[in-house]
Amino acid sequence: MIRVVIVDDEHLMRSGLRMMMESAGDIEVVGEAGDGDEALELIERTRPHVVLMDIRMPGKDGLKATEELTAHEDGPKVIVLTTFGEDTYIYRALSAGAVGFLLKDTPPEDLVAAVRKAHLGQAVLDPAITRSVIAHFTDQAPGHGRQEARDKLDVLTGREMEVLACLGEGMSNAEIGQRLRLSETTVKSHVSRVMEKLHCANRTQAAILAYEAGLVTK
Structure with missing residues (x-):
């Protein structure tokens, strides 16, 4: 079983993601968190393989939480969840070590497939998105x-x-x-x-x- 933690400050979003994950058969949702601090504590206890991480949350946001998680060699794979209005955060998330990002309206079957790929250490970005988005943000990235x-x-x-x-x-x-x-x-x-x-x-x-x-x- 692939162990997953869902991090999002919206209860409805977490519930929807849980239903998608648990319908797969080979994925177990071992916990949910509503902010970055709660997520870090939960992940320390439950040791998931994959984390679905929202960006904008009260307290410690998803970017800071991702940076802390990926600083450890044995940390979980992080998939950042985003909306079109949050594109400016994508470069930071990928640079921090997230294996990729998905839009929150990603079809359920694609989201499940992405979790499986992340568990194997593969990037969860469509090649076209990789080319267009990464190219755009590397042009803007400061200090690089x-x-x-x-x-x-x-x-x-x-x-x-x-x-x-x-x-x-x-x-x-x-x-x-x-x-x-x-x-x-x-x-x-x-x-x-x-x-x-x-x-x-x-x-x-x-x-x-x-x-x-x-x-x-x-």
């Missing part, structure tokens, strides 16, 4: 100069740079393999080395760095 980002890539080999560029486009391992004419096993090894060398918690953070360094353009 292009040269600074490029300097971080000095540790990569030429092939690893190619793999990173593909990650920036939101490609799956299979798609990377097709483009670079590599087996999926080889691609998986390259991806792991890239993220280890760049200290990226997940593929989404690697994609952000690819944009910051100019490896991918809009």
